[in-house]
């Protein structure tokens with residue numbers, strides 16, 4: 001097995017360390033954006049099934065290279081442009097980043113055409129953050145009934161990201177707010193927490209944490 005990192009086995013060692021700290025009910029999404037297929041393979045060898053990607057043009061060739069690993073489940077976590085919806089629906093059974101009604105409707109329509117029903121996380125914005133998309137809680141409540149009627153997606157949870165520079169205590173509150181909103185909407189899953197804050201998110205009720213650099217090491221380029 002060829003290792004993609006300087007120190008052989010580093011990725012696997014980090015994965016074991018995180019798994020050891022992960023409560024049973026918590027799912028670890030390995031965010032492989034910016035890292036090659038060989039790195040995904042290393043974790044697949046350990047039993048990791050769920051991988052997250054945020055750019056279609058990067059993900060598709062990687063998925064092709066790994067097509068022998070039929071057990072892998074790919075999660076789309078990036079900002080989703082309208083013209084990429086069909087490609088995403090074809091290649092990703094789970095989408096974490098649905099951030100508008102228009103996008104939700106489009107995904108549903110195209111998913112039905114493709115004979116798919118992706119699992120859907122709705123992205124919420126719990127603090128002002130011009131850099132990020134997502135619903136404010138009241139805006140989501142307003143369209144919630146409608147979103148639930150869309151036949152081509154299966155709502156399972158909320159996804160959120162803390163704005164850069166949020167203090168630890170406020171970050172904790174933000175994660176709690178996401179959990180509370182998910183409970184109100186009767187959604188099981190909260191996708192929240194990344195390499196730097198996944199433990200906080202877990203304490204606040206995350207069911208999925210999205211960890212990239214904490215597993216694979218620093219990304220070669222700054223990828224959103």
Ligand SMILES: *Cc1c(COP(=O)(O)O)cnc(C)c1O
Nearest residue numbers: 031077194195210211212213224
């Ligand atoms: C890149 C990314 C992550 C992982 O970030 P790390 O800090 O490397 O763990 C998680 N969620 C989303 C939406 C991302 O784009």
